[in-house]
Amino acid sequence: MALYIGKRMAFLVVMLFGLLIVTFLISHVAPGDPASLAAGPDAPPEMVERIRHEYGLDRPLPVQLGIYVAGILHGDLGQSVRTGHSVLQDLSEFFPATFELVTVSMLIAIILGIPLGMLSAVKQNSWFDHAARIVSVSGVAVPMFWLGLMLQLAFALDLGWLPLGGRLGIMSTPPDPVTHLYLIDSLLAGQWDVFGDALSHLILPAVALCFPALASIIRVNRAEMIEALGQDYITNARAQGISSFRTVAIYALKNAFLPTLAMIGLRYGWMLGGTILVESVFDWPGIGLYATQSAIAQDFQPIMGVTLLIGANFMIANLLVDLAYIWLDPRTREAA
């Protein structure tokens, strides 16, 4: 097992390095000059050159790549031309916001999606199944930003129940940073009012973001449950008089859950890098907005930092899913 994990980790490092090279080359061959953009529209050539020199952009590409890789090995992801901060500092500021949003969003999708998928399978072709299908189809079809705007209109503007955007109310002070996750940090500090404020700000963006994942979970779980419920061991369990709940929620679900779990892992990794639209609509100060602003300014090092982070997240999410597979399925455990 340890050997398997070790191999996977080594593979992960190789993949990240490949990702780094590809991102570096793409961002550097794209037209546009970050030094010129940072200097501003009126800057004379010598000013642009000064900025280019300051950030090492005047050096040959292989040298820039070498410096960047050496920096990464020392825990330095470079410096943003746009913000003037170290990329690591920026990422540590913006990533927790995205992580909190995506995690809560995925939890909502799992908590709702698994039972809804299960019930749809149990009550196949009933009105409930049709309703769940409408949710799952629209979850894939409805654009996230549109859903976000509609939720804002309904719950923030018309009903006034929830705030329009941001992580906290405008006059609230963030809790002392421990994990940088407001929900957890406010609980650790015993600040219940801040917890409530953070939670109320999280609901709309989390719901908007969770919808596609919710749809996928319902669909996959329903299909797998229908297949599992048709198996002989389920008929056998029912014949033995085992309770319906136990048969469905324990025996069938455990077998149907493996493909759903794989899908959740992939979705989670994808969501960590795909929050930009929701972050824009709800002014959520996360990594998606940071990445977009950096891309607009052609600020190479933040772009590469974000890409590496998202890539690492995706790979780690996959690794965790594989480990969960091993834990849940004895056959996979033996193979590993």
Added chain:
Amino acid sequence: MSFITTRMKALPIALTLAAATAFTMSGPAQAFEKTPQGSVLVFGGRQPVPNLDPSQKYDWSTRMLQQAVYDALVKYEGDPAEIKPWLATSWEESDGAKTWTFHLADNAKFHNGDPVDAEAIKYSFTRTLKIGKGPSWMLSSVLAPDGIEVVDPHTVRFHLKEPYAPFLSFLPWWYILNPKEVAAHEKDGDMGQAWLTEHAAGSGPFKIARWQQGTLYGLAALDNYWKGWPHKTHPAGVIYKLMRETATQRAALIRGDADIVEGLSSDDYEVVKSMPGIAIEDHPGMTTFGVMFNTSKGPTADINLRKAIAYAMDYDALLKVYNGAATLEDSPFPAAIKGHVAVKDIPRKDMAKAKEYLAKTKYAGGGLTLDYVYVQGLEEERKIGLILLDDLKELGITVQLKPMTWPNMTALAEKADTSPDMMAVFTTPVATDPDAVAFQYAKGSWGKYYGSHYLDDPDLEKMIVEARQTAEWDKRAPIYAKIQERIVADQPEVFGMLANRRWGRRDWVHGFNFSPVHFTGEVDLYQLEIVPK
């Protein structure tokens, strides 16, 4: 099975309860925020402030906050924009605009109580020139650090390398920093650059209270501001809250979550202006829109073709793009620029003339295709492209609309060979001095987005240099009148329109003092007051 159903029935109820609990946690939307210190005004804007250091950066959102926490020797105020004494109570120029002497207010103090003296002025100008970023380009060709003389603690003198009449017009953007405070936060000889990205060492009417990058920037008003306040009911603070989507800004304004917003679309303004409690600030701006030609390469190097296009354009349609909230350009200089004159022969739609000019080109028979490059996602620029496409069809010219990201557009503009046939360009002059606009048509602007015309007119160049080196306004004004006529004759662009600057505000916000020299969404926060109903 029934057991499952029972358990599942409980789930929605639990979720509803959880949601209801959360709903009650969010307080009702209120107007301006009330604090023990007084009312705090909330400004909703799209653009972040990644770096507050006045020596490193300026754009509209950055400058709005810089203006709040720093002071300069002089300040732009009002419409038309006038230069008012600020840290300097008076000044005089001598030696034909080569030497400038400023006398400082004796009560001006930095936020930590240190006096704002001539040494601080010298330090701040030297720092900006040495760092060589931000506004340094405005004066770096005429001012060297050793040209700044401290005459006495309250007098500072600038010895320029050559006569430079527009000198004063750039000074409002050169903010003064406290040398001692900067020195205390210097790291590895960086002149405090790292610290000043999110801190301030100024003497302005506000100080920084909160700085949550990517979320909001909070300022607290100084009750004992050395220059005093224009209103007793000035806000106790201002929060600049980032709201990136126009839909969010609109909702925030309607809900009262924001007191002023800057980025609504033309249609949004139409919707909110009739709502109770909301007022619209709508002012003729100084940002020109033009369709810039490449005058050095390709078909648009032919002046007759440029003239033909300029006469084929439907200018009234341009105004409709902004629902009428725009004014047609009657000169390359916006009306708010000193020395502006309406040029009589500036083209307006006249198809007969357009065909006449086209006949003088080798494209008389049509069959020509021209690129129109514009910023991807900027709906107004796309609509103008469609107008152009429609208008030029009659001349047998096909227009290809090419949306691009801004970095890609500026990259194309960097070389005459790659500069597009036609490029949509919004330009805001940084000062009201005519040189700020005239210079856009000089060789020194080649390679910049507003210099993508690559216009090469030696006579025009000579006039621009002559005008900036002439001290007396009476002698400069006629030169600028000629410059405006000359630029129109050269037709380096289709001179379009000046879109109005607009803000939506709640009606309890008073003291909105518009000045055309401010950038896009920039507001003078010092002038604002909150008058609750």
